[in-house]
Amino acid sequence: MTALLEIKQLSIILQDKVILSELKLTLEQGDILGLVGASGCGKTTLLNAIAGFSKLSKGQISIDGHVLSDGEKTVPAERRQVGMIFQDYALFPHLNVRENIAFGIAKLNKTEQRHRITKLLDILKLNEHEEKYIHQLSGGQQQRVAIARALAPQPKLLLLDEPFSNIDARLRNELMVEIRQLLKQLNTTAIFVTHNKDEVFTFADKMAVMAEGKLLQFDAPSNICSKPNSYQVADFLQLGSWLPCKIDETGVNSILGKLDTKDLQRDITTFAPPALVNLLVKPQQLILTERVTSTHPANAQVEYISVTEQGYHYYLRSIDNKAQHHDLLFNKLSLYSDIELVINQQVAVSIKPHNFLFFR
């Protein structure tokens, strides 16, 4: 079975600036891919390349086995069967809801048009608004129209450019779940771009993290979460905070003590000792001891406090008792706890043994 979308060695260079470099990506029918990355990392360019609005410098894009773009030819956008939902929806202000939805299916006969429009209006709960003009609709309704318009021609691939950024936070989650169900129901393959990782976790089956025109990691969101493949990925997705550690012949040492690495699956010998590395620490892997004792001496103090729905959120700064550890100091270790602490309070923190993730 051929993949629905196949991108090979895709590079785009504009005025000597590398926008996308050697990108490789495959999607199966029905996959929903969430594309994240900081602004300017090339996400939108990638969407434009797939849609047919940007020329490739190198590489190839094919859908269903048909090559759409390579270094030489570019199939025009209108013949790609790729749909797109724009950030600001780009609905036609001079047409009403029905005419907007019908725009891409004018070639079908009237009965078929009517049938598809009615179905979409039903699914997206737009029946009452069929004759309204775009400016008469709310933001959420406008987005539904944009979805209906993009789905009407039954595109092979649907692109969504930050589709949820204009929706207010309360409505956003609800809409995401709804749209995901709709796409799954229609078995539509989709790529959506966002800079919000939480949207990917809610919406996507697969996740691609981009930075500076490169694809850093491409996997299921849960895999990326548990096994980020680089410091950049873990840092961009804010999967935890960073604890500096030193690897030497004795093992792995940090200000929070020596780490228990005997069950470690990942081979730390890739880091030639002595090496300085960063340990990815998720808040749930930290143990807080409020009462400082001689067996648990204070090794950190509270730097910053905020209140969240998961209890108090603290940033901890290391207390360096031995001056020789100055390259192991930390100042922003993130910790959630129900225990109420005060600023500058000294605490003892230790790390649960787990499958440690070290990065350079």
Place this chain on the structure above:
Amino acid sequence: MIALNSSKTWKLSSYLIALVLMTPVLVMLVQGISGSTQLFVHLWQTVLPTYLLNTLLLGILVIFFALIFGIVSAALIAHTNIAFKKQLRWLLLLPLAMPAYLVAYLYTDLFDYAGPIQRSLRAFFDWQSPSDYWFFDIRTLPGAALMLALVLFPYIYMLTRAAFEQQDQNLIRASRLLGLTTKQSFYKVALPLARPAIAVAVSLVLMETLADFATVQYFAVNTLTTAIYDTWLGYGDLAAANALASVLMLLVLFVVLAEQRSRAGLRHQSTRPNANRELIQLSFVQQVFAGLFCWGLVVLGFILPMALLIAMALQYSDMQQLSLLLLVGTNSLKISVAAATIAVIIALLLGLYQRLHGDKYRQWPQQISSFGYAVPGTVLAMALLSTFGPLDHWLNDIASLAGLTAPGLILSGSLFAIVFALVVRFSAIANGSIISGIKQIPQSIDYAPASLGVKLSVSLAKIHLPILTPTIFIAWLLVFVEAMKELPAVLLLRPFNFETLSSQIYQLISDEMLEQGALGAILIVLFGLLPIVLLNRSKEKL
């Protein structure tokens, strides 16, 4: 809103100025409409239907031609890969600088029986008399419409092109992804979206057409403007002229309302101007036709008439002409400088009033005074004559009662009337620039001086006016140029033996002797280029 000014003097003077500027038009409308029904019946039974019909027909034909010229050129520049696009982009604006009556005269000269084209045709084919061949007659109503459209189409070109370029590029992209080619997207999305802008441009063209006097007069097409002129100067019938002017004014009011309505449709602004849109690729043959079309417009609307003028000037200019030019030029300069200065001062007064005064209706004086742009010069002249005439008589009566020497027609028969007319007519231009300049000043700057304990008068002098200096200059220049070009109002209102550049050129054209005034005509065109250059530069910056 905090700390808005509440000066009573400012308020009073603002309303007073607006009122004074508009009073003559009101007086004329009241007089014209309340004039004897007999007069209207008489006019209706004799000349009015023809005048009206001609005026409407002219308007429709001008719009028809100007739409073709303007929309096609705008589409070619904004949506295709036409060759020499960068040059054509601004060259297509140049015809705006050409007064229609000049083009009309020059082409008549070129194409009529005694003109070089027909002469050479006759010589070549050995035709002896007009009955031997057919040649189009340019001095007709369609001919006049074509002349007007040739110089007015840039309004449509300019606004339509801007509309195309400001459309959200995602709209076109969306339509492409829904299966439409670039060409289909243009017809189904870009063009319909430009409709409000086109409507605004059409009403501007229509207003200019209704105000045109010299072209139709020269072509002997009887429209309302020529009728007003003839009725007043030919028959001295003020009442009838007034009635005709009122009819024309009502037509214009209708256009103004239509324009206001279409402006309301100009809401779709985009944060992502259509800068790198995908262009329609023209084939070679299409390139040739597109190029011929655009260059044809530029050549016919500007380059050819300009070349003819320059040729005339080279052939016929002498010292005597130059000294005459100097004399009438000084006259033009005098009234234009006065009009521009007064209009800008008024615009500042009313513009700042709108911005800084606490009056709930503070935008009214400025809006009322801006209405003058719609009043055709002939109508305005009639309005001033019918207002200032009685005022003059009244002043003279008072003077003789008081035993003083009668001052004569100090209002209606002096430069005062001309300058007044120019100020009324072009206040809108000054207002427009000044208001947009004021809008550039952040609101916080209005409040900052007060928070520092500085009085409004000081902050106006030290902050607002210095910030506005470039705007003031541009506003002044724009009014100055328009005042230099204005013809009908000057023609009807000028004192005996007082000639301006434009009135002199008009006289020479009427006498078929433009050769004598070619230098002056070139000067008028050059002045007309100034605002286009300014306009183009400020547009490019956006």
